Amino acid sequence: xxxxxxxxxxxxxxxxEYGFIFPSSEIYDGLSAVYDYGQYGVELKNNIKxxxxxxxxxxxxxxxxxxxxxxxxxTIWKASGHVDAFNDPLIDNKDSKKRYxxxxxxxxxxxxxxxxxxxxxxxxxxxxxxxxxxxxxQTNARVVEHQKKIDDITAKYAELMQNNDLAGLKQLIIDLExxxxxxxxxxxxxxxxxxxxxxxxxxxxxEGADTIYLRPETAQGIFVxxxxxxxxxxxKIPFGIAQIGKAFRNExxxxxxxxxxxxxxxxxxxxxVRPGEELKWFEYWKKERIEWHxxxxxxxxxxxxxxxxxxxxxxxxxxxxxxxFPFGFKELExxxxxxxxDLSRHEEFSGKKLRYFDHETNESYVPYVVETSIGxxxxxxxxxxxxxCEETLEDGSTRVVLRxxxxxxxxxxxxxxxxxxxxxPEKAREIMDMLKPxxxxxxxxxxAIGRRYRRQxxxxxxxxxxxxxxxxxxxxxxxxxRDSMQQYRVSSDEIINKLKIEI
Ligand code: GAP
Numbered sequence: 145x146x147x148x149x150x151x152x153x154x155x156x157x158x159x160x161e162y163g164f165i166f167p168s169s170e171i172y173d174g175l176s177a178v179y180d181y182g183q184y185g186v187e188l189k190n191n192i193k194x195x196x197x198x199x200x201x202x203x204x205x206x207x208x209x210x211x212x213x214x215x216x217x218x219t220i221w222k223a224s225g226h227v228d229a230f231n232d233p234l235i236d237n238k239d240s241k242k243r244y245x246x247x248x249x250x251x252x253x254x255x256x257x258x259x260x261x262x263x264x265x266x267x268x269x270x271x272x273x274x275x276x277x278x279x280x281x282q283t284n285a286r287v288v289e290h291q292k293k294i295d296d297i298t299a300k301y302a303e304l305m306q307n308n309d310l311a312g313l314k315q316l317i318i319d320l321e322x323x324x325x326x327x328x329x330x331x332x333x334x335x336x337x338x339x340x341x342x343x344x345x346x347x348x349x350x351e352g353a354d355t356i357y358l359r360p361e362t363a364q365g366i367f368v369x370x371x372x373x374x375x376x377x378x379x380k381i382p383f384g385i386a387q388i389g390k391a392f393r394n395e396x397x398x399x400x401x402x403x404x405x406x407x408x409x410x411x412x413x414x415x416x417v418r419p420g421e422e423l424k425w426f427e428y429w430k431k432e433r434i435e436w437h438x439x440x441x442x443x444x445x446x447x448x449x450x451x452x453x454x455x456x457x458x459x460x461x462x463x464x465x466x467x468x469f470p471f472g473f474k475e476l477e478x479x480x481x482x483x484x485x486d487l488s489r490h491e492e493f494s495g496k497k498l499r500y501f502d503h504e505t506n507e508s509y510v511p512y513v514v515e516t517s518i519g520x521x522x523x524x525x526x527x528x529x530x531x532x533c534e535e536t537l538e539d540g541s542t543r544v545v546l547r548x549x550x551x552x553x554x555x556x557x558x559x560x561x562x563x564x565x566x567x568x569p570e571k572a573r574e575i576m577d578m579l580k581p582x583x584x585x586x587x588x589x590x591x592a593i594g595r596r597y598r599r600q601x602x603x604x605x606x607x608x609x610x611x612x613x614x615x616x617x618x619x620x621x622x623x624x625x626r627d628s629m630q631q632y633r634v635s636s637d638e639i640i641n642k643l644k645i646e647i
Contacts, residue, residue, distance in 0.1 A: 152470040155532045156401050158544065162603050164188065164528065165402065177398030177406045184603050185524075187554030187584060189409075192523050193388050195551060196411045199436050200386045207384035207413065208377055212365025214390060218356050221341065223493035224364050224486060225458075226357070231337040233313055234396050237324035238331040245397045246313045246335045249322050250301050254294055255472065261290045306454050310335040340393045342406075358392035363515060365389070366414045367486045370511075371498055374416075381500055381511055382425065384415040388520065400471060402521040409520035416511040418502065419484065425514045426461045426481040433479060433516055434465060440549045442530050448473060458485030465518075467526045476526055477518035484510040527552060531604060546604030547627055555605045556583035557643065560596050562612040564589050572611045575621065575636060582640060601626055607643060 159165040163182035167174040181189055201209045221227045233246040268283040297320065304312040314335045323330050342358040359365065366385045373385050388411045395404050402408075417425045430449070438444055445468075452462040461481040466473040487498045487510045501508045531546040550556070559576045561568035569589055579585045586605070588596050593610065600608050608624040610631075615621050620633045623642065634642055 148470045151532075152401075152529070154534070155470065155529050158532060158546075158602070159185070159401075159528065164603075177395055177404065179402055179405060179521075184554040188528070188548070188552055188604075189520060189524055191552045191554070192520060192527065193409075193411065195440075196436075196518070196523075197386070197388065200384070200411075200413050204384065206379070206382065207386055207415075208373060208379070209386045209388075210366065210369055210373060211389065212362070212369060212387065214359050214392075215346065215356055216359060216365065216368070218354060219493050220364050220368060220490070221357050221360075223489040224367075225489070226341055226360055227339070230340050230360060232340060232396055233310055233335045234338040235314065235317065235335045236333040237327055237329065238333060239329045240324050240327035242324060242326050243396055244324075246310075246317060247301075247305060248397050249317055250297070250313070250320070253320050253322050254297055254301075257290050257294050257297075261287055261294075264290070302454055310337070338394075338396055340395065342392050342394055359390075360393050361391050361517070362387045362389045362410045362412045363414060363517065364486070366412065367490055367513075368494075370414075370416065370487060374500065381502060382415060382417045382421070384413050386411070386413040388412075400469075402525050403469065403471075403474065405521055408522075410517060411520055411523075412515065412517045415514045415516075416500070417514060418505075419509055419512050422481045422483065422512040422514055423461055426479065429479050429514050429516050430463060433477060433518075437465065437467075437476075440527070440552070442527070442549070446526075446530065447476075450475070456480075458483055467522075469525065470529050476522055477516065480515045480517070482513045482515055484512050486513065487511065543598055543601055545601040545626060548604035548606075550606040553604045553606050554584065555586045555600070555603060556607065557585045558596070558600045558605050558608045559585055559587050560593060560608055560610050561589050562593055562610055566613070567616055568611045571615055575609060575611065575639065578636075579639065579643075583643070597624065597629075609639065 156165075160167075162184060164185035166180045166182055168178035168180050169175045197209065201207050221230075234243060235246045235249070236243050264283050264287050268287070297316075300316060301313075303309075304316060311334070314332060317332060318330065321330065324332075341360050343355050344358065346354050346356045366387055369385070373379060374383070388409065390407060391410050392407050395406055398404055398406060415425055415429065434447060434449070437447055447468075448466050450464045450466050450473075452459075452464070455462055459480050459482055463479050464475040465477040465479070467476040490496075491498045491510065498510060499508045500511050527548065528546070531548040533545050533547055534542060535545060536542050546553075557579055559572050559579070561572040572587060572589070576585055576587050586600075588599070590596070597608055604626070606626050608626075610622045610624065612622065614633070615636070619636050621636050621639065622631045622633055623639070624631045
């Protein structure tokens with residue numbers, strides 16, 4: 145693959161061609177930043193959700209799940225700060241009439257300089273190998289210069305964002321000579337704030353209708369149910385509430401496929417702790433969550449933490465787990481120590497007490513919260529893009545294989561009669577019936593066996609079971625492994641035990 149952009153394009157078209165992800169409303173030319181999951185996509189997505197739910201709810205005795213409604217009382221979004229402050233800074237180019245996020249324009253500019261540095265460093269490494277010291281020194285000076293530029297821009301940018309200085313953001317875009325990628329001009333409007341929440345009306349007549357919002361995060365559904373769950377579940381602090389559900393954001397810059405969508409799903413967990421113990425639990429959840437990612441067997445160098453230097457006013461610690469997507473390291477999950485901000489605000493706005501009586505300390509308090517929040521779709525993209533592989537085999541042929549972690553693969557086993565005669569389809573059906581209660585299996589008898597293996601490789605099926613002449617004689621079958629393409633024979637009675645260990 146020539147470069148990462150081409151790789152990313154190949155991944156997107158593979159996702160469509162093999163029934164993982166389709167653009168929404170495609171026959172009507174699509175709907176920007178909205179996607180549908182196809183027959184394999186929904187399986188992979190469900191497996192990701194199950195993997196998360198098991199790790200959070202099943203393995204932690206002090207975490208329970210809920211499923212709150214998407215529509216909530218509009219005052220919730222006042223209390224949470226979303227009505228007043230859930231904004232992106234927006235800027236238009238007057239010539240192309242295209243709209244951009246001012247912060248993204250600046251971040252992309254910084255990224256370009258970083259890419260330049262990386263290229264220089266790569267070149268310098270080669271020169272160092274050839275021991276061209278003079279050239280190495282020159283490169284080194286350029287790298288230092290670029291790095292200084294990045295540090296200066298980043299510091300200025302962080303200050304402007306922190307102070308909500310919209311005029312300053314526009315000035316920075318002008319100073320950095322950032323041009324519109326479509327028109328190529330620097331003819332920009334002023335920067336304005338744009339609220340990301342979708343609103344709609346509730347009620348049968350427009351006059352009496354109330355504006356309500358499609359939730360932009362699932363977390364508030366957890367906060368407002370904190371006491372319901374604590375009381376009915378007799379939960380003792382520290383304890384957590386987990387939820388998986390849809391969230392909606394009117395993203396201005398909707399690109400990078402399912403990385404930034406307008407309708408997406410989140411897996412969030414709010415962990416309620418004693419005041420003063422939140423930073424200990426923040427460290428605990430950082431460790432737990434990175435281990436959850438790494439347990440999938442994806443190379444550890446694809447993950448890194450990015451601690452937030454400037455914190456939101458209600459947070460006293462925050463970090464992102466970033467993943468190396470084909471377009472670079474980007475946020476996959478957020479872990480935030482949110483203090484008692486949300487519960488206190490809901491106390492204030494609802495007039496109801498949201499306190500916990502701690503029998504150990506004999507105190508009543510508003511608990512502090514550590515949150516873990518990950519997008520299902522972003523996790524899907526991380527797993528899918530990491531799994532996508534184009535290989536040239538020893539015989540010179542090529543194959544596209546999805547090296548998905550077996551526990552997440554949509555189809556676990558394909559059952560393939562070598563030919564459509566001599567009792568092989570019937571035997572294959574028997575094996576399908578035996579495996580169906582355990583795994584999602586697929587039966588396929590069409591085309592030559594090699595083509596069928598390729599089809600299964602392309603959707604990431606870890607195992608193919610082939611029924612051949614020998615099966616009809618001694619009851620053994622071959623199991624073919626997706627990654628190594630190695631095959632071995634086992635008795636058909638042993639298939640379940642063999643696969644149970646592997647999947
Ligand atoms: N309750 C905290 C919260 O919502 P966030 O950083 O805004 O925090 C958490 O979002 C996670 O949700 C992100 O790390 C990302 O994985 C996912 N996410 C956010 N916006 C998204 C979007 N527009 N499309 C897809 N996933 C998104």
